[in-house]
Amino acid sequence: xxxxxxxxxxxxxxxxxxxxxxxxxxxxxxxxxxxxxxxxxxxxxxxxxxxxxxxxxxxxxxxxxxxxxxxxxxxxxxxxxxxxxxxxxxxxxxxxxxxxxxxxxxxxxxxxxxxxxxxxxxxxxxxxxxxxxxxxxxxxxxxxxxxxxxxxxxxxxxxxxxxxxxxxxxxxxxxxxxxxxxxxxxxxxxxxxxxxxxxxxxxxxxxxxxxxxxxxxxxxxxxxxxxxxxxxxxxxxxxxxxxxxxxxxxxxxxxxxxxxxxxxxxxxxxxxxxxxxxxxxxxxxxxxxxxxxxxxxxxxxxxxxxxxxxxxxxxxxxxxxxxxxxxxxxxxxxxxxxxxxxxxxxxxxxx
Amino acid sequence: xxxxxxxxxxxxxxxxxxxxxxxxxxxxxxxxxxxxxxxxxxxxxxxxxxxxxxxxxxxxxxxxxxxxxxxxxxxxxxxxxxxxxxxxxxxxxxxxxxxxxxxxxxxxxxxxxxxxxxxxxxxxxxxxxxxxxxxxxxxxxxxxxxxxxxxxxxxxxxxxxxxxxxxxxxxxxxxxxxxxxxxxxxxxxxxxxxxxxxxxxxxxxxxxxxxxxxxxxxxxxxxxxxxxxxxxxxxxxxxxxxxxxxxxxxxxxxxxxxxxxxxxxxxxxxxxxxxxxxxxxxxxxxxxxxxxxxxxxxxxxxxxxxxxxxxxxxxxxxxxxxxxxxxxxxxxxxxxxxxxxxx
Numbered sequence: 001x002x003x004x005x006x007x008x009x010x011x012x013x014x015x016x017x018x019x020x021x022x023x024x025x026x027x028x029x030x031x032x033x034x035x036x037x038x039x040x041x042x043x044x045x046x047x048x049x050x051x052x053x054x055x056x057x058x059x060x061x062x063x064x065x066x067x068x069x070x071x072x073x074x075x076x077x078x079x080x081x082x083x084x085x086x087x088x089x090x091x092x093x094x095x096x097x098x099x100x101x102x103x104x105x106x107x108x109x110x111x112x113x114x115x116x117x118x119x120x121x122x123x124x125x126x127x128x129x130x131x132x133x134x135x136x137x138x139x140x141x142x143x144x145x146x147x148x149x150x151x152x153x154x155x156x157x158x159x160x161x162x163x164x165x166x167x168x169x170x171x172x173x174x175x176x177x178x179x180x181x182x183x184x185x186x187x188x189x190x191x192x193x194x195x196x197x198x199x200x201x202x203x204x205x206x207x208x209x210x211x212x213x214x215x216x217x218x219x220x221x222x223x224x225x226x227x228x229x230x231x232x233x234x235x236x237x238x239x240x241x242x243x244x245x246x247x248x249x250x251x252x253x254x255x256x257x258x259x260x261x262x263x264x265x266x267x268x269x270x271x272x273x274x275x276x277x278x279x280x281x282x283x284x285x286x287x288x289x290x291x292x293x294x295x296x297x298x299x300x301x302x303x304x305x306x307x308x309x310x311x312x313x314x315x316x317x318x319x320x321x322x323x324x325x326x327x328x329x330x331x332x333x334x335x336x337x338x339x340x341x342x343x344x345x346x347x348x349x350x351x
Numbered sequence: 352x353x354x355x356x357x358x359x360x361x362x363x364x365x366x367x368x369x370x371x372x373x374x375x376x377x378x379x380x381x382x383x384x385x386x387x388x389x390x391x392x393x394x395x396x397x398x399x400x401x402x403x404x405x406x407x408x409x410x411x412x413x414x415x416x417x418x419x420x421x422x423x424x425x426x427x428x429x430x431x432x433x434x435x436x437x438x439x440x441x442x443x444x445x446x447x448x449x450x451x452x453x454x455x456x457x458x459x460x461x462x463x464x465x466x467x468x469x470x471x472x473x474x475x476x477x478x479x480x481x482x483x484x485x486x487x488x489x490x491x492x493x494x495x496x497x498x499x500x501x502x503x504x505x506x507x508x509x510x511x512x513x514x515x516x517x518x519x520x521x522x523x524x525x526x527x528x529x530x531x532x533x534x535x536x537x538x539x540x541x542x543x544x545x546x547x548x549x550x551x552x553x554x555x556x557x558x559x560x561x562x563x564x565x566x567x568x569x570x571x572x573x574x575x576x577x578x579x580x581x582x583x584x585x586x587x588x589x590x591x592x593x594x595x596x597x598x599x600x601x602x603x604x605x606x607x608x609x610x611x612x613x614x615x616x617x618x619x620x621x622x623x624x625x626x627x628x629x630x631x632x633x634x635x636x637x638x639x640x641x642x643x644x645x646x647x648x649x650x651x652x653x654x655x656x657x658x659x660x661x662x663x664x665x666x667x668x669x670x671x672x673x674x675x676x677x678x679x680x681x682x683x684x685x686x687x688x689x690x691x692x693x694x
Binding site for chain 2 (some may be wrong): 162167191228276
């Protein structure tokens with residue numbers, strides 16, 4: 001905290017300056033007999049000095065992150081220039097999407113920057129995720145019990161990112177089952193997912209050095225219908241009693257049907273989904289649940305590839321930026337409602 | 352390697368970028384591609400892929416029967432169901448209907464009476480006007496699954512001197528026409544089975560709630576209390592709970608939280624009883640019987656829990672998920688993430 005005190009103080013000073021200048025320019029046309037237009041020079045000098053002091057402090061205390069800060073400042077400058085000049089020229093953007101595009105560009109730049117940093121050799125710490133660590137334990141348990149492993153990749157097609165994330169995890173689970181020589185059963189509800197899952201499993205068995213254990217029908221189609229699929233998978237669970245069940249993909253109302261049936265047969269269960277409404281059901285019925293973004297970090301966590309780890313770090317930085325933006329919006333909107341500033345920041349988010 | 356890795360990756364990157372920019376760039380062709388063409392391509396590919404899936408399902412079930420695997424009897428049902436659905440979809444339409452033409456003025460009323468009685472129609476006059484207005488014949492508003500059923504109905508109209516013809520709904524339309532074999536299977540077998548599966552959720556929710564609400568630690572207790580308040584606040588009985596019940600419960604709650612720090616049971620008991628007496632006497636003296644403070648009303652507490660802590664928690668979760676999706680999409684679009692291609 002002590003280390004960051006100067007940075008925080010300077011940031012607050014910059015914020016206060018911005019608010020005062022904005023107020024002076026919009027509300028007070030003159031101050032102590034001086035026309036505000038004559039004070040532009042003073043404003044620019046004081047603002048530049050504070051910004052310079054902030055950047056110097058950051059570069060001294062966080063030399064590795066200074067490039068990222070320059071990136072963000074460059075981005076803000078570009079957006080400001082675009083917003084100032086853009087209204088005089090015909091925009092290539094669909095009306096009202098400029099802000100969204102700016103956010104996408106900022107997020108992409110941040111992710112790219114941290115990917116590059118990770119590639120250049122910077123070590124990135126990932127906190128332990130119990131659900132991912134437990135995959136090996138679950139497959140090991142199935143091997144010891146002489147039972148199979150059941151993997152359910154959700155009921156959505158390959159156009160959903162959750163399904164893609166599920167397949168990425170399937171690759172890891174398949175590699176582990178190949179190493180342990182445990183049986184793997186992957187019932188799917190979409191034909192395209194079936195083909196992709198087969199390809200993933202085949203490669204994983206090959207990578208584990210056990211292509212002889214792979215057969216196409218370990219990934220098999222049941223039906224496209226939601227509840228018919230749930231009934232089919234529940235039937236497999238009750239008849240074959242797998243020792244480990246994985247639910248990793250996009251789920252809807254069938255999540256609890258599957259997880260409770262898995263619970264009733266005493267299987268160790270690991271779930272992960274991007275559907276916020278289904279997470280409570282999985283948390284209740286499963287042994288481990290990958291909550292929210294944990295599910296999407298699985299690929300990086302398991303592969304340990306620097307470029308993937310870098311994107312996770314970038315994702316966390318974006319989350320920090322989102323938090324800062326929320327606080328900034330809250331303060332500015334409060335000032336607007338109090339009549340201290342003339343710009344309503346909420347209008348930016350209306351489109 | 353080129354066909355299995357590079358070409359799919361190239362397609363993913365190009366289509367991903369095009370779809371992303373299609374949301375922002377003001378270009379009709381790009382927008383049309385993103386909104387219509389791309390989704391239609393996906394639908395076409397998915398439609399063809401369904402053959403792969405259904406053939407795989409059929410193959411596995413037949414092999415199970417031939418090799419007499421464990422529980423092979425269930426596979427007979429699966430194969431039979433598949434065969435019947437194919438038969439109803441491609442070979443047997445059902446969906447027969449009768450077209451009546453050449454109706455005299457004299458027969459108009461008795462035919463309308465008969466149809467109204469037989470088909471339980473509401474307005475006889477509407478039937479009369481429909482028969483008179485129909486130039487290419489009047490289509491009787493009943494669909495028969497079999498031709499013999501339609502013929503049996505025609506026998507009732509034989510006494511009138513009219514032309515009658517049995518027709519069938521067109522192929523394709525018959526899938527949704529009530530009275531076809533396919534729709535009969537859908538509404539009488541498939542829908543009840545789906546509803547049964549869905550209804551199972553009620554029981555599973557009960558068992559899952561029991562497990563979640565078991566008091567093991569502070570968080571589980573908090574969940575239990577919030578759950579009870581939410582359940583009570585959403586039913587009419589919640590509004591009837593008086594303020595003093597809620598006040599006593601609040602004192603009990605505070606007592607439960609502070610219990611670990613107060614070792615002497617007598618002091619603890621005295622504090623709880625004193626708290627209740629104090630709370631109630633303040634309440635009665637301030638006339639809370641007539642207008643209780645909002646904080647002591649179950650529906651208000653329920654609304655607050657739902658609007659603030661729950662919304663805040665779920666939004667935090669959603670922001671995390673959205674960022675995860677953005678990061679994964681970015682990795683896929685720039686070609687860093689290739690695990691889904693088997694790498």
